[in-house]
Amino acid sequence: MKKLITLLFIVIFLAGCTNSYEDSDCSSLDAPFSYIESDDFILRLFVDNNTYQTGEVITVWAELEYIGENESITIYHSEPYLVFQIVGDNGFEMLPYRVDVLESSILVRDETYHFDFQKSGEWSLDDEDAEFWENFFDEPNLILPPGEYTITVVAAFSLSSEDVIGSQLVLLTEISVTVQE
Numbered sequence: 001m002k003k004l005i006t007l008l009f010i011v012i013f014l015a016g017c018t019n020s021y022e023d024s025d026c027s028s029l030d031a032p033f034s035y036i037e038s039d040d041f042i043l044r045l046f047v048d049n050n051t052y053q054t055g056e057v058i059t060v061w062a063e064l065e066y067i068g069e070n071e072s073i074t075i076y077h078s079e080p081y082l083v084f085q086i087v088g089d090n091g092f093e094m095l096p097y098r099v100d101v102l103e104s105s106i107l108v109r110d111e112t113y114h115f116d117f118q119k120s121g122e123w124s125l126d127d128e129d130a131e132f133w134e135n136f137f138d139e140p141n142l143i144l145p146p147g148e149y150t151i152t153v154v155a156a157f158s159l160s161s162e163d164v165i166g167s168q169l170v171l172l173t174e175i176s177v178t179v180q181e
Contacts, residue, residue: 036173040068043171045153052179057141060084060117062153064171066107076104076164077157082115085154090147094136096120096154102164105157115153117142146181150174 035044041064048059062082066073075081081103083096097120107113119142123133152174160167 032175034173034175036171037067038169038171040073041066041155041169041171043153043155043173045151045173045175047151047175047177050175050177052144052177054146054179054181055143056179057143058177058179060142060151062115062117062155064107064113064115064155065111066109068109070109072106072108073159074104074106074161075157075159076102076161079103080118081105081157082153082155083120084117085152086144086149087152088144088147088149090145092144092147092149094119094121097122102161104161144177144179146179149177149179151177 031046031048032050033044033046035042037043044063044065046061046063052058062084064082078098078100080098083098084094085096086092086094119137121133121137123130127133152172154170154172156168156170158164158167159169
């Protein structure tokens with residue numbers, strides 16, 4: 001049930017919070033990307049290409065930047081506070097896994113925090129696709145079967161340790177890629 005609520009929350013935010021890299025100030029970069037900006041943060045998602053061939057390694061990374069008024073800010077979060085999700089038109093779903101603990105991190109204003117893509121998720125050994133998922137997670141690189149994919153990055157954290165729920169901030173942005181046969 002918790003995963004369903006989280007997924008619904010993500011879908012609601014996707015509808016209203018995503019900007020295309022085509023309308024951003026960063027469109028001069030070589031790598032395709034998307035971003036979202038709040039009052040105090042910018043979250044960017046990058047891929048090295050929009051189209052890949054079967055078996056080709058897909059490089060994905062994200063950047064988070066605090067742009068608020070203070071020299072730094074402490075955020076409170078589960079582990080990790082930034083995750084990647086992939087959903088394909090072929091039924092592929094890599095949904096992130098987080099550990100519900102309360103950690104804190106300090107972000108310095110105007111410093112860019114880089115996050116390389118990390119696979120995350122779980123599957124059942126009873127699943128008919130268990131062998132696929134075992135191979136997918138054993139492979140260190142991101143290699144996807146043919147299809148259309150939406151790659152999403154989600155940063156979720158709170159701005160107060162006294163009101164973790166009320167001060168929660170969720171930033172997410174997505175980008176589409178195609179893997180061709």
